[in-house]
Amino acid sequence: MDPAADFKSLQETIQTALIATTRTATSISAGDIPFQRTLDPQLASTLDTQNARLLRLTERLLESVATNSHSTTPKLPDIESIDNNWRDVVDVLDSLLEKADTSLDEFTGAVKRMTPAEEQGAAASKAIVYPKHLPKPQLSFEHVPTNNETGGFKPLLTSKPHAKVPLEEGLKTYIDASGSEQYPHPYQVEIQSYKYPASLYEKTEPIQYLPFESTTATFVDTPEALAAMLAELKTAKEIAIDLEHHDNRSYIGIVSLMQISTRNKDWIIDTLKPWRRRLECLNEVFADPSILKVLHGAYMDIVWLQRDLGLYIVGLFDTFHAARTLGYPGASLAYLLKRFIDFDAQKQYQMADWRIRPLSPELFDYARADTHFLLYVFDNMRNELIDRSTFSNPDEDRIQTVFEKSMETALQRYEHPIYDAKLGLGPVGWYRLLSRTPVTYSPEQFSVFKAVHEWRDKIARLEDESVLFIMPNHAIFTIARTLPEDKTSIFAAIHNVSPIVRMRADELVNVISTAKAAGKDGPQLNDELLKIECIRKAFRRQDAAVITNNNTVSETPVLENIQSNPLTITVETPLLRAKSSQFWGSLLSEDMRQRIKSFTSNISLALPLPPLTAEIFSDATGSTLEDQTPKVEDTPAMQEEALAEEVQDEVFTVKQKGGSRKRTADGVTKEPAHSFSKLNISNSGATEEFNDDQIMLGKDDAPLSKADKNARRKEKKRKAAQETSGEGLNYDDTVEDEAPFDYANAPSVLKAQQPEKGSGRHGKTDRKKKKPQGFNPYAKMADVPKGLARSQRESAGRSKTFTS
Ligand SMILES: O=c1ccn([C@@H]2O[C@H](COP(=O)(O)O)[C@@H](O)[C@H]2O)c(=O)[nH]1
């Protein structure tokens, strides 16, 4: 008897059965089932029997999983109860996955089982305490966010150190090919003409970092401390930079902390001070071509720096691109710190509420560690890049590749998150959420979904809250499904109601009833989604789209599937114009731009390729389908990049509803209920087979370590709580029960924040004792699937779960 062989054969049997079952289950589109039911009463009753059986089996499975865990066992008497108990289902599955992870670690010897006392101690030392009552720092800013901007984002900078082109030129708007007014990237010329110093092409002995334990960081929270830091930074040859960000109690998000390290000093800068815009003076260093800036996974940092502080980086070296170019099995900062320093980054603090002041020692240490070692990591990676480059062959010139990718990253531009009510596109639109969630809606329900989504966005802007703080995504789905007609039914439908929704409940009732009435003559969900998907694809695949201005559409197989509406999609020209800059402007060919420009009223798109059936994304925390908040990576620039990448090299993962990690076996796809079943064709025209494991990835696309995954799961649960019930949203913190923290006048916390030296709390050796290296089952992967990359990065400006 060979237990390994037995196990493999069992695994294969289960997998084969699952594939067959899933194929069968998806052979009829969910959207067609009600129709089939009406045709055949026998089918209806068989379906009901099978449903009941499946629910019972599921309930029993969940019960047996939950027996030894702390999860509540969800009861599933009917289909509706799945939605209502979804959080509990996810909890049970999560605990199972956690157990599996731990068992694997124990099996491989990567970890030793902890005693219950040790486990308790470890948990207590990691717990982040979220203050209940935290006033909004943005209200004290000299420039309070308004969230209602339209048009191009005007760069904030008031002067332009190290300019090759004067600032005035950079602030001149231009009308792009699609008719939108835009501001250029103010440092575009400087970045594009930047030459990396010759010294970077030469190997040198890595410069040892100073010990983490016996050094600390200088906290910068006064203009004087800022000036002193700036003077020191100007003398450096290279510096490391990182940011921490908050996006739950703010619409666009707030840079909450900046970390900078030189070879011999660390600074942590409080970016929540009212005078934060004075940090613009850092352009004297950040834009100085003679000082190299090393960041890890800088794509969001670049956008955040512009958006909040008017800062730009000339001379960027992004260690994330280096890790990818070198083909490391991981590309997260945590991975690099482990690889080069043997330092265990405490990534469970990544998603902390970074507005907290004073910073706890743990948060202080976390923030400092993100830059403290980075120059040393850079030294090592640069040497390896040189070793593994063939300079005569551009394809093999790895260091050049990293320079080019870093330059592209530095050239990203922030754009205002403009709400597209009609097509729902863009980082804050409804399309993304709806297209990923298998629902069957009547035209009224569809109309209500869109209206409530739009209303939530409007209120979030007004109140300067994240959309999720206003109302979880699940609540929009529930409202659309149940169409509540009064306040009481709304409160009953969405359980934990935010104080803002409670206050504005009458308004919401009106929004729902108006949308319901309007929806009677509105479009069918499936048709509309299909059309929008076609438009996206057409734009993505610009050469494939045929645009006409007479409402004619060329013959395509797609068209058979649109039943209730005419075959053309009509887009008002002004809307398309806005979009063309915001979402796909840079992807349009000149020819396409000219054609768009020539329209005056309607545009019809003929769509030669059908859309993909399965959506095609995932986020790092593995949140549920509905759990997609607009994310950082959803800034327009990221979207464009994502679209561009998809066109070239699409590798899709299919994310099924819920669960923190989905593995899709070959050919097993989840068919959304949008009647796309006949259209399961990839860009290349081939039927897509899904055989990549969907793995949990970090902000920078690297497989996460076990510790990170667990931390993400916890964070995800917290988010799920917000999603489903509003728990953990700190709704109480609107209650004025204690004196608000005075961001404007708070004394420097420089002293308060010095972590105790020699406490062993943040020592590398201590960490090693406490937390052995986690087993990463994906660590042997040659590389992370490429197509996952951008979509993984989504999250926020609205991040939370790095996730388009
Ligand atoms: O999955 C994620 C990871 C990070 N964020 C946000 O990004 C900043 C910076 O991350 P670091 O890795 O610590 O540099 C962090 O403060 C989070 O706000 C995220 O939203 N989702």
Ligand SMILES: [Mn+2]
């Ligand atoms: Mn960081």
